Amino acid sequence: xxxxxxxxxxxxxxxxxxxxxxxxxxxxxxxxxxxxYRQSNNPLFLWSxxxxxxxLHAHEKEDGQLVVRQEVxxxxxxxxxxxxxxxxxxxxxWGQKQKIPITKDWTSKLREASLKTEEALKLVPKVLGLSGKxxxxxxxxxxxxxxxAAQALAYNALVGQGMKADVARQKAFKIFGAExxxxxxxxRVTAGRHFLRGVVKSVLFSKKNR
Numbered sequence: 001x002x003x004x005x006x007x008x009x010x011x012x013x014x015x016x017x018x019x020x021x022x023x024x025x026x027x028x029x030x031x032x033x034x035x036x037y038r039q040s041n042n043p044l045f046l047w048s049x050x051x052x053x054x055x056l057h058a059h060e061k062e063d064g065q066l067v068v069r070q071e072v073x074x075x076x077x078x079x080x081x082x083x084x085x086x087x088x089x090x091x092x093x094w095g096q097k098q099k100i101p102i103t104k105d106w107t108s109k110l111r112e113a114s115l116k117t118e119e120a121l122k123l124v125p126k127v128l129g130l131s132g133k134x135x136x137x138x139x140x141x142x143x144x145x146x147x148x149a150a151q152a153l154a155y156n157a158l159v160g161q162g163m164k165a166d167v168a169r170q171k172a173f174k175i176f177g178a179e180x181x182x183x184x185x186x187x188r189v190t191a192g193r194h195f196l197r198g199v200v201k202s203v204l205f206s207k208k209n210r
Contacts, residue, residue: 026052034077036145043085043129044142046078053078081129088127092120 033049036042053074058066074082087102095113100106115123125131130138151172158168 026056034075037077040141040145042138042141042145043081044138046081050074050078050082085128089124092123092127095120 030049030052033045033052037045037049054068054072055066057068057070057072059069060066084102087106091100092115094110095115096111097115098111100109103109125137132138132140155168155172158171159165163171
């Protein structure tokens with residue numbers, strides 16, 4: 001998985017578009033996605049943030065499809081991930097098996113191509129930070145975070161309505177048809193609430209320091 005500097009979630013991401021032209025809700029959503037990446041190290045959050053940022057600058061054609069016809073500024077965190085991913089893909093294109101540091105003179109370290117094209121194709125998910133077994137891939141990890149967050153939101157809502165914590169936890173856990181397990185219920189709902197608190201705290205701090 002591409003290197004992540006794991007910056008503090010309370011640090012401003014350094015991306016602040018003109019608020020007069022962009023909805024604050026959209027800006028907060030993008031900031032939240034980048035912060036989720038910081039917490040989880042899952043690059044799918046960055047891809048989602050990047051998609052939303054580019055769509056803000058896209059032009060709608062007559063058929064409704066979006067296209068980009070102007071320069072787009074992106075946060076440094078996304079640019080850093082793209083740098084490492086693009087460099088790794090470039091090395092695969094050059095048939096390089098060994099790792100080469102990202103330096104300005106990287107071409108001087110190239111060796112004769114020894115990686116077959118079939119092998120290079122199989123390594124693409126890895127260099128993008130998306131590989132893993134079905135239950136440990138970036139996609140499974142993202143789905144797990146989505147489920148935990150949804151369970152935590154349901155739990156908070158039920159408790160807010162006056163339901164006892166243990167009953168609310170059981171009901172929230174059944175949202176996705178999970179098998180009953182008191183220990184697992186508590187761990188997932190607690191993890192989801194902790195995840196949400198970290199994201200909300202970061203977004204509020206980011207808004208405060210703009």
